[in-house]
Amino acid sequence: MRSSSSKQQGVGPENGSNGAVVWEMRPGGMLVQRREDGAGVAGPLIKVRVLYGTAQHEISVPAQSTFGELKRHLSQVVGLEPEEQRLLFRGKEKDNEERMHMAGVKDMSKLVLLEDPASRERKLDEMKKNERIARACEAVVQIRSEVDKHVEKVSGLQASVYAGKKVEEKEFLVLTELLMVQLLKLDGVEAEGEAKVQRKIEVRRIQSYVEILDALKARNSNPINSSKTVSVSTQWETFDSGFGSLTAPPPMPSSTRMTEDWEQFD
Numbered sequence: 001m002r003s004s005s006s007k008q009q010g011v012g013p014e015n016g017s018n019g020a021v022v023w024e025m026r027p028g029g030m031l032v033q034r035r036e037d038g039a040g041v042a043g044p045l046i047k048v049r050v051l052y053g054t055a056q057h058e059i060s061v062p063a064q065s066t067f068g069e070l071k072r073h074l075s076q077v078v079g080l081e082p083e084e085q086r087l088l089f090r091g092k093e094k095d096n097e098e099r100m101h102m103a104g105v106k107d108m109s110k111l112v113l114l115e116d117p118a119s120r121e122r123k124l125d126e127m128k129k130n131e132r133i134a135r136a137c138e139a140v141v142q143i144r145s146e147v148d149k150h151v152e153k154v155s156g157l158q159a160s161v162y163a164g165k166k167v168e169e170k171e172f173l174v175l176t177e178l179l180m181v182q183l184l185k186l187d188g189v190e191a192e193g194e195a196k197v198q199r200k201i202e203v204r205r206i207q208s209y210v211e212i213l214d215a216l217k218a219r220n221s222n223p224i225n226s227s228k229t230v231s232v233s234t235q236w237e238t239f240d241s242g243f244g245s246l247t248a249p250p251p252m253p254s255s256t257r258m259t260e261d262w263e264q265f266d
Contacts, residue, residue: 044063046108047107048111050087059077068096080119183206
């Protein structure tokens with residue numbers, strides 16, 4: 001009976017999943033059986049030096065790795081996604097599928113890493129957009145702080161009016177004007193994304209307080225009609241039950257004309 005180790009032979013990393021031998025072309029045109037190391041990539045480990053900006057990184061990879069596989073290693077070091085990287089060796093950009101040993105990369109070879117221009121442009125645009133959103137959000141917060149001060153005065157006026165106290169009309173006009181000033185400030189804020197949402201919320205908030213002031217102003221000028229009491233009329237309607245006004249209604253004009261000509265009957 002074979003041991004467990006002997007059963008695993010032929011299906012290890014150096015062979016395909018079905019146990020078939022995998023062949024590859026070596027430099028010089030020699031066809032050899034492909035060998036895989038612990039990382040699943042052929043060849044012994046080599047150390048390459050990668051220059052990125054002013055920094056230099058030393059990366060250990062299997063000698064027969066592709067440049068695309070090297071980019072995946074570099075993404076964990078420099079923070080650039082593989083599709084955002086451009087690798088240059090001996091002044092030429094290398095394709096992801098090209099193997100490093102086929103291009104002449106050896107131990108301690110030097111490569112240059114550049115960020116893809118399109119990716120860098122997208123990041124700059126995103127950074128500028130985030131800065132604009134941050135500035136707009138800050139402007140909305142400042143306006144909200146000013147509105148909060150006016151809201152306290154609105155609450156004070158509301159308490160006075162509902163308590164039946166007479167308030168000068170200019171109090172409502174001044175507060176309304178102050179709120180409209182903040183509304184104009186919001187209109188001048190160029191907002192997008194989250195800042196646009198916050199600006200819309202604050203606009204609706206200011207408009208609601210302006211409506212409250214209008215209602216308070218109407219109630220203050222005419223407290224009787226503005227209150228929710230029932231108005232009782234002094235003219236009562238006479239119902240069939242006989243109950244009605246304590247004062248008799250004026251006599252209705254009659255169409256019957258009274259005469260003194262009496263008719264005699266037999």
